[in-house]
Amino acid sequence: MADVLVCVKRVVDSSGEVVLTEDGQSVDGRYAGFTVSNHEECAVELAVQVAAATGGSASVVTLGDADAVEQLRTALAVGCTAATHVEADGSRFGPADVAREIAAVVRDHAAAGAGHDLVLLGNDAADSGDFQVGIRLAYELGWPVVNGVATVSVEDGTVLASGDGPDGHETYRVPLPAVVTILEGGVEPRYPTVPGRMKAKKVAIEQRSPSAEPAGPKRVRLLLPPPQPSDVQILGKGADAAPAVVDLLERLGVLAR
Amino acid sequence: MILVLVETDATGAVEVSREAITFARDLAAAGGGVPVDAVVVGEVASGIEALVEQLGTYGVRAVHHVAGDAFAAFAGAAWASAVQSVRDVTKSVVVAAAGTPRGGEVLAHLAARAGVAMAANVVSFEGLSPFVVTRQVVGGSVLEQMQLDERPAVFTVAGHAVEAVPAATRVEASLVESRPEVAEADLVARVVSAEAPAPDLSGNLKSARVVVGAGRGAGSSDGFADLLELAELVGGSLGVSRVVTSLGWRPHHEQVGQTGSRISPDLYIPCGISGAIQHWAGCSSAKNILAINTDPDAPMVTKATHAVIGDLHEVVPAINAEIRRRRS
Ligand SMILES: Cc1cc2nc3c(=O)[nH]c(=O)nc-3n(C[C@H](O)[C@H](O)[C@H](O)COP(=O)(O)OP(=O)(O)OC[C@H]3O[C@@H](n4cnc5c(N)ncnc54)[C@H](O)[C@@H]3O)c2cc1C
Ligand SMILES: Nc1ncnc2c1ncn2[C@@H]1O[C@H](COP(=O)(O)O)[C@@H](O)[C@H]1O
Numbered sequence: 001m002a003d004v005l006v007c008v009k010r011v012v013d014s015s016g017e018v019v020l021t022e023d024g025q026s027v028d029g030r031y032a033g034f035t036v037s038n039h040e041e042c043a044v045e046l047a048v049q050v051a052a053a054t055g056g057s058a059s060v061v062t063l064g065d066a067d068a069v070e071q072l073r074t075a076l077a078v079g080c081t082a083a084t085h086v087e088a089d090g091s092r093f094g095p096a097d098v099a100r101e102i103a104a105v106v107r108d109h110a111a112a113g114a115g116h117d118l119v120l121l122g123n124d125a126a127d128s129g130d131f132q133v134g135i136r137l138a139y140e141l142g143w144p145v146v147n148g149v150a151t152v153s154v155e156d157g158t159v160l161a162s163g164d165g166p167d168g169h170e171t172y173r174v175p176l177p178a179v180v181t182i183l184e185g186g187v188e189p190r191y192p193t194v195p196g197r198m199k200a201k202k203v204a205i206e207q208r209s210p211s212a213e214p215a216g217p218k219r220v221r222l223l224l225p226p227p228q229p230s231d232v233q234i235l236g237k238g239a240d241a242a243p244a245v246v247d248l249l250e251r252l253g254v255l256a257r
Numbered sequence: 258m259i260l261v262l263v264e265t266d267a268t269g270a271v272e273v274s275r276e277a278i279t280f281a282r283d284l285a286a287a288g289g290g291v292p293v294d295a296v297v298v299g300e301v302a303s304g305i306e307a308l309v310e311q312l313g314t315y316g317v318r319a320v321h322h323v324a325g326d327a328f329a330a331f332a333g334a335a336w337a338s339a340v341q342s343v344r345d346v347t348k349s350v351v352v353a354a355a356g357t358p359r360g361g362e363v364l365a366h367l368a369a370r371a372g373v374a375m376a377a378n379v380v381s382f383e384g385l386s387p388f389v390v391t392r393q394v395v396g397g398s399v400l401e402q403m404q405l406d407e408r409p410a411v412f413t414v415a416g417h418a419v420e421a422v423p424a425a426t427r428v429e430a431s432l433v434e435s436r437p438e439v440a441e442a443d444l445v446a447r448v449v450s451a452e453a454p455a456p457d458l459s460g461n462l463k464s465a466r467v468v469v470g471a472g473r474g475a476g477s478s479d480g481f482a483d484l485l486e487l488a489e490l491v492g493g494s495l496g497v498s499r500v501v502t503s504l505g506w507r508p509h510h511e512q513v514g515q516t517g518s519r520i521s522p523d524l525y526i527p528c529g530i531s532g533a534i535q536h537w538a539g540c541s542s543a544k545n546i547l548a549i550n551t552d553p554d555a556p557m558v559t560k561a562t563h564a565v566i567g568d569l570h571e572v573v574p575a576i577n578a579e580i581r582r583r584r585s
Binding site for chain 1: 264331334359375377406504565579
C-alpha cells in the first residue's frame, strides 16, 4: 500500500502569445487561460496508477492563489482522492520556499496519521523552469530523490523508477519514503470524465496558509525576446507547392547525386 | 575561481560542456581573468590524459578528477558531494554546468546542500556586481533576469546558447586526482541497472548537408515513412523535435535542439515543427530553412527562408513524387 502525494503548479497556458504583467514580474494569464505542465499531468497519472496498484491513495497539493483550486479539482477528477491548497501569492515564492512549504504539508500529514510514502513532482515547472523543487524537497525531508524519470512503480517498500539517461534506459530502486520527479512520455494522462468532475466537486479541500514568510525568487524582471523580422518566401500551399520546392532543391544543388 | 562540471563521452568533453566552459571563460575574463577549473566525476571513457589535454585547449587551468567505486553508477547526491568537495578545496565563487539532465540535477543537489539559489538554463550574464544572469523560462518564450548574490553562484548554461570555442591561447592544464569519502545516504538513490543506449548515430545528423526535420505534426510513430523517403532522396538525415523523442516515436540521437544536436546543414526542412526556442537553438545555423507547416504563423515559418503552408502528409509525398518524376 503506497500513499502518494503529487505536486502541481497552476501556470499560464503559454502555447499562444505570451504577455507580461506591467511590472515585468509575471506572465499575464488574463487572456491565455491556465494549466499545469505535461510533466505534472504524467506525475498525477502515475500517482493514481501507483495508488490503484498498491491499494493505497493519491493526494494532490499546490501552492498558489485562490484560483489554483481549479488545478486541484482537475487532479481530483482523474483519481486523486484528497487535496491540499496552500493559499499564497505564488509569484513571491522561490523554489526553496515552495520546497519548504510542501515539506511542511508532508510533515503535518504524517503527524496527523495520514502520511505519504512517495512524493511525485514534475521535473520542471512550465513557467519558472527552475528544475529544483523536487530535489530541495528531498533535502528538507531527508529523503532520497530520483530525478527526471518517466515511469514509477512500488513494490515491497521500494520504488522502481526508470527513464532514459546518458547511460541508456536507467532504473533506480530506492526504499520508501522517497521523492521522484517525472518527465513526460512514460504514461498517457487520462482526461477527466463528467462523473469524475462531479465527484471531484464534492471533495473537501484542505486549506492552509504558508508556514513561513517566503524569501522570494531571485527575479529581477522578466523580458520578452525581441521580435525577429520575417523575410520568409512562401513557395505555395499544399501539394501544389511540390514543383516550386523541387526547383528550390535543384537551385541549392542538394539533389545532385 | 570558476568551477565547471564537465560531462564526457567516448570523444572527451561533450559539446555542451565545452560550451559551458566557453561561457565560464567569458565570465572569468569579465571578472579580471580569474582561473577556470573543471571537475569530472567517474570513469572517463576517452582517457583522463586526453581529456586534460582537450580541456587545456579550452583554457582550463586544472582538471579535478573525482573517481572511485562510489561513482561507478550515477547517483545525483554522490556526484554533488564530489563537486562540493572540489568547490570547497578550490573555494570557487561560481559553479556552472551544462543544462543537461545530469548537469541540472547535480547542481540542484549542490545548491540545496549549500543553501544557495540555482539558476537553470542561463543564456548570458548582465553584470558582475551584482551578479545578474539572464535565463530561459516559460518554455523559452520569456527571459528572466535573475540575481545570484550568494556564493557560490550556481547555474546551468542552456545548450547551444553559446558556441564552444577553444581559448586563444592553449593552457597546460594540470590534473588533480581525488577520491573523497561518500556518505552512504548519498548513494541510496543511484542507477541500479542501465540498458545500453541505442547506438549514437548523431554524427551523421551533425554532418549532413540536408536534414529533414519532423515534429509533432508527424502524428504518430507510423508517420515517418514519407519523411524518411525524402531524406533518402536528398541524401540527407532525419532530425526530430523533443516531442517526437519524448513520445518514443524516434530515438533520442535524432533530436535537434538545446538538449539534442546542433546542426548546420545547407538546407533544413522542418516538417510539423513549431520552432520553439529550444529547437531553434539547434538549427539556427542552417544556411537555408524550408518550413512545412499547417500554421502560417508558426515561429518556424516566420524564421524560415522558405515555407510551404500545408499538411506534411500531403506536401511531402508530393515533393517525393516530383523528385522521382524529374529523375526518371
Ligand atoms: C529545457 C528544455 C529543453 C528543450 N530541448 C529541446 C530540444 O532539444 N529540441 C526540441 O525540439 N525541443 C526541446 N524542448 C521542447 C520545446 O520547447 C518544444 O516543446 C518542442 O520543440 C515542440 O516540438 P514540436 O515543434 O514537434 O511540437 P509543437 O510545438 O506541438 O508543434 C507542432 C507543429 O506542427 C504543426 N503541425 C501539426 N500538424 C501538422 C501537419 N499535419 N502538417 C504540418 N504541420 C503540422 C503545428 O502547426 C505546429 O507548428 C525543450 C524544452 C525545454 C523546457
Ligand atoms: N507552487 C507550486 N505548488 C506545487 N508544486 C509546485 C509548485 N512549484 C513547483 N512545484 C512542483 O515542482 C516541480 C518542479 O518545479 P521547478 O523546480 O520550479 O521547475 C513542478 O513540476 C511541480 O511538480
